[in-house]
Amino acid sequence: MTLLIDTAETVKPAAPSAVEDPRVPLVGLDRDGLGEVLKSAGVADRQVRMRTAQLWNWLYLRGATDLDQMTNVSRDLRERLAEVASLSEPEVVSEQISVDGTRKWLFRFPPRGAGRPVEVETVYIPEEGRGTLCVSSQVGCTLTCSFCHTGTQRLVRNLTAGEILQQILAARARLGDLPGAAPADGAIVPSEGRLVSNIVMMGMGEPLYNFDAVKQALLIASDGEGVALSKRRITLSTSGVVPMIERAGSEIGVMLAISLHAVRDEVRDELVPLNKRYPIAELLDACRAYPGLSNARRITFEYVMLAGVNDSPADARELVRLLKGIPAKINLIPFNPWPGSAYDCSDWETIETFADIVNRAGYASPIRTPRGRDISAACGQLKSASEKIRASALRQAAAEASA
Structure with missing residues (x-):
């Protein structure tokens, strides 16, 4: 939950410990990096360029924070991507x-x-x-x-x-x-x-x-x-x-x-x-x-x-x-x-x-x-x-x- 706070700096404490997600974060990858993730999710080489353009648009133009927002990407591919890659916001x-x-x-x-x-x-x-x-x-x-x-x-x-x-x-x-x-x-x-x-x-x-x-x-x-x-x-x-x-x-x-x-x-x-x-x-x-x-x-x-x-x-x-x-x-x-x-x-x-x-x-x-x-x-x-x-x-x- 977002808090509107004053200069007293009331903050939500961080969790005492957390486990790092082993999946590859999508945000921050360039086109080559996105292509490699798509290949690891089983996308055929002939489709990588097109799928990369779709991901790029959702990540950096539309600001997607969930793979399920990517409505022009098939459910099967979204599920495969979710196994190897993560998408979140701070x-x-x-x-x-x-x-x-x-x-x-x-x-x-x-x-x-x-x-x-x-x-x-x-x-x-x-x-x-x-x-x-x-x-x-x-x-x-x-x-x-x-x-x-x-x-x-x-x-x-x-x-x-x-x-x-x-x-x-x-x-x-x-x-x-x-x-x-x-x-x-x-x-x-x-x-x-x-x-x-x-x-x-x-x-x-x-x-x-x-x-x-x-x-x-x-x-x-x-x-x-x-x-x-x-x-x-x-x-x-x-x-x-x-x-x-x-x-x-x-x-x-x-x-x-x-x-x-x-x-x-x-x-x-x-x-x-x-x-x-x-x-x-x-x-x-x-x-x-x-x-x-x-x-x-x-x-x-x-x-x-x-x-x-x-x-x-x-x-x-x-x-x-x-x-x-x-x-x-x-x-x-x-x-x-x-x-x-x-x-x-x-x-x-x-x-x-x-x-x-x-x-x-x-x-x-x-x-x-x-x-x-x-x-x-x-x-x-x-x-x-x-x-x-x-x-x-x-x-x-x-x-x-x-x-």
């Missing part, structure tokens, strides 16, 4: 809706191997003319960026291509964005067009540390016969895994965003520790070489505004200097607070001064009004609810011990 542990219409889901996925069920957060941001879905690629994160709540949760595991896609499909289903569906009365969604029109890989985790699964998921999401989102409406955000940036451009071909957040290595070393391995100059060289880079396919540089840390006019001028020659736009993000954070958000006057400097230099730098703050759904605030509860209990225990 458990919706909780759903929160902000006063501004932003939605945050806590999705739970079943165990893999000897592991336990895992949880990730996925966020939907409705705006006029577009609906953006922020998708997670990992359970937790290894990067420990000091301003990011997700970085305080240890990495549990990578998500599979299917689990990445299931976030997209489940969100579309809940919003009424699948063929023949409609949004619930009163839902805050774009007034026309697709309800999920854009995808950003900016949720939990570093996408380029889960490259193969992210690649497969995004190629399926951009396939014209399924989810069918243009690659120009899909953005992959990285903290700067330099060796993988060229591959992201040549093998996936989506838009690129860089979590930059500082203009000097000594500051970025603290904010984004990955910088110690791949410093700013090396990162920007990789951006200049990004395949397909042009004025029509600009790189977005994300820059969180932290009071007294990276928000001076001198920082703004240095940012302009660093990005010279790179087709780029700058996304200024007011810092979104979270429990235990050591930072404060820059005041509005400081942010506007910073924006004026980069705008005068010719960079589009909209100041993103924070969305979903009241449900901890804003940039840098994502973390699985069970981890938040555990961290809160540890903080309380430490406070009591020191009292």
